[in-house]
Amino acid sequence: QKEVEQDPGPLSVPEGAIVSLNCTYSNSAFQYFMWYRQYSRKGPELLMYTYSSGNKEDGRFTAQVDKSSKYISLFIRDSQPSDSATYLCASALSGSARQLTFGSGTQLTVLP
Amino acid sequence: DAGVIQSPRHEVTEMGQEVTLRCKPISGHNSLFWYRQTMMRGLELLIYFNNNVPIDDSGMPEDRFSAKMPNASFSTLKIQPSEPRDSAVYFCASSYWDGNEKLFFGSGTQLSVL
Numbered sequence: 001q002k003e004v005e006q007d008p009g010p011l012s013v014p015e016g017a018i019v020s021l022n023c024t025y026s027n028s029a030f031q032y033f034m035w036y037r038q039y040s041r042k043g044p045e046l047l048m049y050t051y052s053s054g055n056k057e058d059g060r061f062t063a064q065v066d067k068s069s070k071y072i073s074l075f076i077r078d079s080q081p082s083d084s085a086t087y088l089c090a091s092a093l094s095g096s097a098r099q100l101t102f103g104s105g106t107q108l109t110v111l112p
Numbered sequence: 113d114a115g116v117i118q119s120p121r122h123e124v125t126e127m128g129q130e131v132t133l134r135c136k137p138i139s140g141h142n143s144l145f146w147y148r149q150t151m152m153r154g155l156e157l158l159i160y161f162n163n164n165v166p167i168d169d170s171g172m173p174e175d176r177f178s179a180k181m182p183n184a185s186f187s188t189l190k191i192q193p194s195e196p197r198d199s200a201v202y203f204c205a206s207s208y209w210d211g212n213e214k215l216f217f218g219s220g221t222q223l224s225v226l
Contacts, residue, residue: 043116044215044217095213097214102155
C-alpha cells in the first residue's frame, strides 16, 4: 500500500464548478500536507500547504486536512480553464522536503 | 530569477548509451533534489544534496545512476549504461526554508531510451 493514495481521475468539470480533489494517507505521524499543481510538460509548483489539521484558504483554493480520517482535500471554487492541470498531494513527517511522499496525481480538465 | 533550469528538455538515446542530465538551481537555494516521474510510480526522490554534499541517495535505483554537484550552481545526473526502463521525466528541484522547506521544480527532462 502506498503511503499517500490519490484517485488518478481524469476529472472533467464545466467552468465555474466547484472541484473537490482528495487524498488519503496511511502514516498517522504525518504533520505537513501540501498540494502541488503540475501543468502539462512542466514541473510541479507548490499551491497550498497546511500543518496538522484544519483548513487553509487562498483565493479560490481551500486545503483541508482531517487527521482523524487521514484525509486531505483541495477545493477549487469557480473553476477556470486555466486550472486544468494535474494536482498532486504530498505529506511529510516534518517540514523537510526530502521526507515528502507524493500521491500519484489527479488530472483535472475544466471545460469552457 | 529564471527558476530551476534543466537541460536538455528532451533526450532520446539508444540502450547502452550514457545519458547526462543537467540542472542549475535557483541562486541562494542550498538544497537540490533529483526526482523521477513515471505513470506507474509517480514522483520518486532519487537523491538529495545539501550545500553541494550528497545527503541521501537511497532512492537511486541502481549503480548505473550517479549524481554530482560540483558547485552551488550546477548538478548532473548520469545514467550509464541506459536501459529502456529508465525512460521517464527527470526533475531537478531546489529549495529554501520558510517555516518549512519549499521546493521549486524545473521543467524536467523527458528521457526516452530505445
